[in-house]
Every structure is written in structure tokens, then in C-alpha cells.
Amino acid sequence: MSSRFPGLRVRWVMLAYLFGFAFVAYMQRTSFTVAAAQMMPELGISQMQLGWLMTGYLIAYTIGQLPGGVFGQWIGARRALLITGLVGLAATIVTPLAPALFSGVALLAVLMLTRVVLGIAHAPLFPVSTGVIESWFPVGRWGFPNGLQVSGLQLGSAAATPMIAFMMQAYGWKHSLLWTSLPALLLIVLWGRYGRDRPAQHAGVSDAERAELRDNTAAPAAASVSLKDLRRVLANRDVLLLAISYTIMCYVFYLLGSWCFLYLVQERHLSIPQSGLLGSLPFIAAAIGAGVGGKWADRLALRYGLRIGYRAIPLVALPLAGVLLLIGVEATSPYWAVAALSLAYGAVEMTEGPYGAAATAVGREQTMAAFGVVNTGGNLGGIIGTPMVAWFSSHHAWTAAFVTGTVAAIVSGVMWFWIDAGRPVSARQAD
Secondary structure (H helix, E strand, O other): OOOOOOOOOHHHHHHHHHHHHHHHHHHHHHHHHHHHHHHHHHHOOOHHHHHHHHHHHHHHHHHOHHHHHHHHHHHOHHHHHHHHHHHHHHHHHHHHHHHHOOOHHHHHHHHHHHHHHHHHHHOOHHHHHHHHHHHHOOOOOOHHHHHHHHHHHHHHHHHHHHHHHHHHHHHOHHHHHHHHHOHHHHHHHHHHHHOOOOHHHOOOOOHHHHHHOOOOOOOOHHHHOOHHHHHHHHHOHHHHHHHHHHHHHHHHHHHHHHHHHHHHHHOOOOOHHHHHHHHOHHHHHHHHHHHHHHHHHHHHHHHHOHHHHHHHHHHHHHHHHHHHHHHHHHOOOHHHHHHHHHHHHHHHHOOHHHHHHHHHHHHHHHHHHHHHHHHHHHHHHHHHHHHHHHHHHHOOOHHHHHHHHHHHHHHHHHHHHHOOOOOOHHHHHHO
16 A cells, blocks of 8 residues: 655654654653752652652652553554553643642652652553564664654653743743643644554555565564563563663663752752753753664664674763763863763763664564563663662762762673674574
8 A cells, every 4th residue: 555655654653653752751750850949848858758759650660661561562552652641641730730739748648659650651651662663663773763762752851851940930840840741642642543553554554665574573462472472581681681781771871861950950059940951951962862873773783783783882882971970070160060961871872772672683573571671670770779869969979979870881881792682582492
């Protein structure tokens, strides 16, 4: 069946929707950490209590990764993203409304509940998206779309940081969170009309695009879910190594992504508007890094094979990020610090495409489950790191927090020497 627009590849429109879901999810996620600058004194929330609220989200988000991937394979990506998008929107709206009805311990409990529900709603996003990419993009070209989707989450954080900071000055944190959450509804409605689980289900896919996808998984993902398949994924050496490396790398991800704004306010003594503007730069650098890293990884994979191609970028970029973290924390000028931390975040996010593509290459028809395992590991880095950084920052020990990030970046990069993305789970089991 021909496309209405000659030359159009529907897969890029599908990726645009995945980009949009990542953008919205991280706007919802980052807005809370930025709003905390006003929320904490107004509601009497301490730095450690804020850390535990953030950790509550991360625990739910982490626990939901593998079930989220299985959920996506069971009901399909289209319905999975519709359902989780609506639940996430509801949790985001309840957060600014809760102080009108609750106070004290009850308010903290409600805020924790909204963070947990939001974490559960966001959990399936990246496992499901990785499965969509496996189905819609040709073999060996998975790094770039995975990287671009991560660019969406970083741009969502970049947009949220100055937007919420400036809106808080004019309208307060409650109105800022409320009004910035509503555009998600439009995305959900449009996805429900356009999105499909597989190319064969979409009327706009041309014969040429179908031919380009001839080497992709033929079996419907929903039909491939079984306990035997899950055991194979969980026992796979490379899936586990990817998960462990991603755990350590994501300590750095959460350090930079969740704490830069408060670092600039508390340690560098910048105003909230200044921190909002400068605090968006690391996210912009991360967005660029994710796209560039994914593109380079695909080029290397097509030239040198999946094993070497997806390994090369993390081996270089992660140790480099560790060095840049040290430079940033030791810089005397806050502007040089922001520059170094931005470059560090960009280097870290250059590896997102390789992580996603390697999980896809190993998982294949079990990609949603495989990346669910990898992303479970990744978010354990946030669960471990968030209370640690909260403790360091509450004791004015920001330098120690960033030094631990340097160590984590180097270790996670070195682990790629033992990761082989060249053979899928099914091939290893057949040996």
C-alpha cells in the first residue's frame, strides 16, 4: 500500500510521537524538582524529605520497568502509551491541587502517592518505545532513533527548567505545574489516532518501507510473551552486563539531571531565574549528545559490526564525562562550572543510543522485556544516588557528590569491554 506522501517513512512520524512522549514525561518529572525551590519553604518540606519524594518516584519507576515492558508486549504499544499517558497526566495535575486539601504528614503522604503513581505511569515508556523502534527501524539502525528519543526527554527537562522557574516568579509553583501539564492531553489524543504497534498495521507504510524492514522481527510481540522467554532474557549475560553498567552510568545521569538546578542555587548562589536559564544548558547539551552519539554508533555498527560499533562510544564518552565532572566542580566561576557540567552531561548521554541499540540487538523480538531489565538497572542508579546526593547536598558536600559521579562514569564505561551486542538472546540459547 502506498503512502499519501511519496518518500515519507512512517517510522519517522512514529519516532516523533515517541519523542513527544519522552518530552512530556520529563517535563512532568523535572518540573517537580524545579518547583521544589518554592515548594519546600511553602510546605515545610526538608531537603531530605524532597529526596525521599524523588526516591519514591524512582522506586516505582524502577520496579515498573520489566512489568512495563511485558505490559507493552501484551497489549501493544499503542494502547500501552495511551493508558500510561492518561495516568501520568492525572498524577501530575493532582500534585499542585493536593495542598488545598491536605497538610502536614497527610500532604507528604499524598505527594508521595502522586510520585509513585507517576513513576508507575512512566515506567513502560522506554521499554515500549525500544520495542517500537525494533519493529519500525531496519536492523543496525537502532542507535540513532534511541538517541533521538532520549533527546526528547532532555529537551523536556531543558524546557521545564526555565519555564517553571520564570512562571513560579509570576504565578507560583502550583499554577506553573498545573498549566504546563495540560499539553500532554493533546499528544495522547493524536497518538491514539495515528499510532500503530507494527508497520503491517499502518495504512501509510509504503512498499519501499516494508522492503527496508524485511529483516526485522516477523512474529507479533504480544504473541511472544512467556515465562520461558522472560527467563531467557533474565539469564542472558549481555542483558545483565548492560543492566549493571547502566545502573552505574545512571548514577551520573540522575546526579546531573535532578540536582544541577539546586546546585546552582545553593552552592553557586545564583538566583532562581539565573539558575533556570543556566540550568537548562546541561539538558540541551545532553539532548545534542544523545542524538549525535546514536548516529555515530549506528555508523560504527554498520561498518564494524554490532559488537564493536555499539561498544566504541561508551568506552570513550563515559570516562571523558568523569573528567569533566571534576573540572566543573572545581571551577571558580559558576559559568565555567555550567559549561563543564553541560559537556559532561552531553558526553554521558552520547551513550544512550548505544545502550538502547545494544539491548535491542540482544533482545530482538523480546526487546521490550530486555530493555525493561536494562532500564531497571539504570533506575537503580537513581534510587541509590538520589538519597546519597540529598545527604551530600544537605551537608554542603557538593564536591563529594560530583567526585562519586566521576568514579561511576569511569567504571560504567570500562564495563563495555565485556558487553557483546553481536548475538541475540535466541542465538545464545541455541549454542
